[in-house]
Amino acid sequence: MEIPYTVQVRRDTGLTNGKIGIWLFLASEVMLFGALFASYILIRTGSQSWPRGDTILNVPLATLNTIVLISSSVTMVMAWASLMRRRFGTFRIYMGGTILLGFVFLVVKFFEYSHKFESGLFPSTNNFLAIYFTLTGLHGLHVIGGMAVNAYFWGPGAKLWKTNPEWFTNRVEHSGLFWHFVDLVWIFLFPTLYLL
Amino acid sequence: MSQPAAVATPKPHDAHEAHHEELGFWRKYVFSTDHKVIGIQYAFSGLLFLLFGFSLMMLMRWQLAYPGAALPLIGSLLGEARMPGGTMLPDFYNELGAMHGTIMVFMGVVPLAVGGFGNFVLPLQIGAPDMAFPKLNMLSYQSFLLGGVTMLASFFVPGGAAQSGWTSYTPLADIATTGQTMWLIGMVFLITSSLLGAINFIATTIQLRAKGMTFMRFPFFVWTQFVTAFLLLLAFPPLEAAAVMQLMDRLAGTSFFLPSGLVVSGQIVNNAGGGNPLLWQHLFWFLAHPEVYVLILPAMGIVAEIIANNTRKPLWGYRSMVYSLVFLGFMSFIVWAHHMFMTGMGTAMAAFFQTTTMIISIPSVVILTALIISLWGASIRYNTPMLFAVAFLPMFGIGGLTGLPLGLNVADIPLHDTYYVIAHFHYVVAPGTLFGLFAGIYYWYPKATGRKLNETLGKIHFAGMLVCMNVVFMPMFLMGLAGVSRRLFDGGSTYNFAQPVLHWNVVSSWGAWALGLFQLPFIFNFFWSLRKGEKSEDNPWQATTIEWSAPSPPPHGNFVVAPEAYRGPYEYSVPGAAKDFVPQYEA
Numbered sequence: 130m131e132i133p134y135t136v137q138v139r140r141d142t143g144l145t146n147g148k149i150g151i152w153l154f155l156a157s158e159v160m161l162f163g164a165l166f167a168s169y170i171l172i173r174t175g176s177q178s179w180p181r182g183d184t185i186l187n188v189p190l191a192t193l194n195t196i197v198l199i200s201s202s203v204t205m206v207m208a209w210a211s212l213m214r215r216r217f218g219t220f221r222i223y224m225g226g227t228i229l230l231g232f233v234f235l236v237v238k239f240f241e242y243s244h245k246f247e248s249g250l251f252p253s254t255n256n257f258l259a260i261y262f263t264l265t266g267l268h269g270l271h272v273i274g275g276m277a278v279n280a281y282f283w284g285p286g287a288k289l290w291k292t293n294p295e296w297f298t299n300r301v302e303h304s305g306l307f308w309h310f311v312d313l314v315w316i317f318l319f320p321t322l323y324l325l
Numbered sequence: 326m327s328q329p330a331a332v333a334t335p336k337p338h339d340a341h342e343a344h345h346e347e348l349g350f351w352r353k354y355v356f357s358t359d360h361k362v363i364g365i366q367y368a369f370s371g372l373l374f375l376l377f378g379f380s381l382m383m384l385m386r387w388q389l390a391y392p393g394a395a396l397p398l399i400g401s402l403l404g405e406a407r408m409p410g411g412t413m414l415p416d417f418y419n420e421l422g423a424m425h426g427t428i429m430v431f432m433g434v435v436p437l438a439v440g441g442f443g444n445f446v447l448p449l450q451i452g453a454p455d456m457a458f459p460k461l462n463m464l465s466y467q468s469f470l471l472g473g474v475t476m477l478a479s480f481f482v483p484g485g486a487a488q489s490g491w492t493s494y495t496p497l498a499d500i501a502t503t504g505q506t507m508w509l510i511g512m513v514f515l516i517t518s519s520l521l522g523a524i525n526f527i528a529t530t531i532q533l534r535a536k537g538m539t540f541m542r543f544p545f546f547v548w549t550q551f552v553t554a555f556l557l558l559l560a561f562p563p564l565e566a567a568a569v570m571q572l573m574d575r576l577a578g579t580s581f582f583l584p585s586g587l588v589v590s591g592q593i594v595n596n597a598g599g600g601n602p603l604l605w606q607h608l609f610w611f612l613a614h615p616e617v618y619v620l621i622l623p624a625m626g627i628v629a630e631i632i633a634n635n636t637r638k639p640l641w642g643y644r645s646m647v648y649s650l651v652f653l654g655f656m657s658f659i660v661w662a663h664h665m666f667m668t669g670m671g672t673a674m675a676a677f678f679q680t681t682t683m684i685i686s687i688p689s690v691v692i693l694t695a696l697i698i699s700l701w702g703a704s705i706r707y708n709t710p711m712l713f714a715v716a717f718l719p720m721f722g723i724g725g726l727t728g729l730p731l732g733l734n735v736a737d738i739p740l741h742d743t744y745y746v747i748a749h750f751h752y753v754v755a756p757g758t759l760f761g762l763f764a765g766i767y768y769w770y771p772k773a774t775g776r777k778l779n780e781t782l783g784k785i786h787f788a789g790m791l792v793c794m795n796v797v798f799m800p801m802f803l804m805g806l807a808g809v810s811r812r813l814f815d816g817g818s819t820y821n822f823a824q825p826v827l828h829w830n831v832v833s834s835w836g837a838w839a840l841g842l843f844q845l846p847f848i849f850n851f852f853w854s855l856r857k858g859e860k861s862e863d864n865p866w867q868a869t870t871i872e873w874s875a876p877s878p879p880p881h882g883n884f885v886v887a888p889e890a891y892r893g894p895y896e897y898s899v900p901g902a903a904k905d906f907v908p909q910y911e912a
Contacts, residue, residue: 130454130455130881130882131454132454132455132456132457132458132459132533133454133532133533134457134532134533139532142531142532144531144532145532146457146458146528146532146533149457149527149528149531149532150457150458150461150524150525150528153523153524153527153528153558154520154524156558156559157520157523157524157558157559157561157562158562160559160560160562160563161562161563161565161566162566163562163563164562164563164565164566164567164608164611165566165569165570168566168567168570168581168604168608171601171604171607172581172599172600172601172604175599175601176599177599251577251578252573252577252578252579253577253578253579253580253596253597254597255580255597255599256579256580256581256597256599256600259573259577259579259580259581259597260581262573262577262579263569263570263573263579263581267569
């Protein structure tokens with residue numbers, strides 16, 4: 130049985146099912162991270178002392194990571210744009226680049242984390258580090274999730290291109306929307322945790 | 326146009342049927358992506374969890390009626406660690422209490438109301454072939470099941486299941502035994518499940534509507550599910566965030582919810598401190614107040630369908646009901662702290678939240694009033710679904726009206742920790758929501774199985790439930806007004822002031838056990854009618870909405886020909902029409 134509007138848009142709503150689905154999912158993600166940011170504000174305003182982020186965390190590394198993640202958003206858009214222009218080869222290159230940049234982000238994050246652990250800074254040390262590890266950890270899980278989806282479309286999922294290129298393009302667009310969201314969360318995280 | 330299933334079917338449908346039969350047992354009944362099978366899976370699991378959660382309460386009612394007395398037979402089966410010599414230990418009582426709440430809310434009522442009825446009925450009512458994302462739908466049920474199993478398994482870990490109430494207030498929950506960790510992990514699965522479900526419901530409602538099915542032609546049930554899905558989508562993630570933070574507190578030693586200098590059993594807890602225990606309450610109730618509407622709205626939707634059908638009249642004030650519903654959904658996000666007046670949050674905050682609470686009572690009253698006025702001047706058919714639906718109105722009314730004093734800061738403070746609160750929200754959820762859900766089971770059973778439930782057994786079930794529910798919960802108002810605390814494992818027997826009302830505990834307990842007995846006719850009816858029940862036609866209730874145009878039970882893909890909506894959902898007794906109902910799906 131065919132579910133209608135998976136590929137073609139419904140005329141009165143102008144949307145495919147997947148487009149609505151991914152936006153709804155992102156709305157719930159906003160609430161998830163919103164609750165954590167709200168908790169951050171409440172705990173910080175209620176605490177007697179709160180360290181400035183740059184006294185504990187490594188701002189240059191995080192700046193590098195910000196650049197890496199923003200670049201990966203650009204390659205993500207290029208990957209989707211290549212599909213729109215029916216160039217599957219360039220899609221593979223850009224999508225590969227997106228996955229690679231995500232991987233670079235995680236490696237940098239790994240060095241940041243392990244440096245903290247080596248200097249005896251754990252989530253249990255104080256509430257600044259607690260919220261730091263929780264927020265960046267959850268964000269890291271989202272990066273891994275996004276990379277897994279992108280890797281699927283780069284590899285086995287790309288079979289769909291041969292049978293239904295439009296559907297495949299839509300799917301890449303949706304995973305792109307998620308990837309941009311993950312990028313956006315980091316753009317909020319970076320100043321909040323590292324600079325303020 | 327309502328065709329019997331035997332009529333020759335068009336070609337594409339034959340193809341589906343052939344494809345459908347290829348599916349083996351596992352793909353057809355266990356890993357099914359068909360919304361109807363998933364709906365039935367949800368509903369059946371939900372009913373089982375309701376029965377289990379209710380059994381926990383029946384055990385607790387023994388301890389409350391006869392504190393310290395040994396429970397014959399069952400007591401010794403539960404083991405020395407829980408009930409030595411048949412007498413219940415306080416820790417075990419706390420386990421039962423916490424798990425009763427958790428199971429009833431998250432694994433009983435919501436899966437039945439949203440997962441069960443939503444999945445089964447919603448796509449049929451809007452004329453869709455299936456949900457927008459069938460595979461996500463399957464994942465949603467499996468995630469729910471995993472969460473349920475995790476919760477059940479927590480009874481067997483050292484220290485037993487969670488003991489900090491269904492609200493899991495910190496810092497108590499932060500320092501509780503392993504069962505609490507299991508509770509949190511179970512909740513993460515349940516939240517994932519409802520997230521997938523909510524996305525699916527909203528996308529399906531917007532995208533897969535049949536031709537001509539505009540929003541104002543939706544049956545009221547569809548509207549309730551639509552609003553409920555938004556509540557689930559946006560209110561659950563903050564609890565997920567809170568669950569993650571509580572997990573961090575418990576496993577990584579953080580202090581999100583632990584204040585500095587916390588003393589437990591005479592010893593200062595060694596932690597970083599600086600956390601905020603009230604933060605948990607805020608995040609929890611930010612979910613749990615919308616959750617209250619998740620519990621009640623689908624039941625209101627079911628009741629509206631059944632009342633329109635059995636009064637043979639259009640709903641009175643359909644539009645104002647819809648607008649009230651949407652307003653209610655929005656308001657439900659800004660009333661949460663009325664659960665927290667006891668925390669001493671200050672008069673300014675309390676004033677804000679009691680004002681929003683008074684405002685939110687208006688749309689609820691509008692909906693209930695519209696349903697009551699719908700009865701006016703009707704020649705009502707009193708079949709079993711209608712009996713439950715009509716009884717819903719006063720029962721939910723009692724629950725709603727007794728909530729008003731709790732919404733006001735000053736009146737809430739003396740009442741909040743007493744049995745009055747238990748009585749209030751159980752009137753909303755037990756005789757309220759559950760009556761709505763049972764009404765729905767009796768109403769849509771013929772659609773799901775092709776056979777009707779037995780009416781006589783149904784009426785016995787209804788009469789027993791109506792009497793017993795009131796015997797169980799009405800005394801709790803009296804005990805609550807007398808000031809008896811709702812948090813005592815001996816029901817308050819050590820307090821002098823409680824003595825004059827404590828005998829009500831015995832009445833309430835016997836009511837609960839009788840209520841258990843009155844489920845037997847239903848359980849028997851449910852299974853017996855599967856094979857032996859009276860055969861049902863496609864539209865046994867002479868209803869107008871689109872689900873009744875499908876064969877009973879509907880095949881894979883639901884409709885023989887794609888349906889179309891030609892008019893509003895409740896065109897009953899239209900003057901000049903040939904029969905007393907004009908179906909939405911007939912040109």
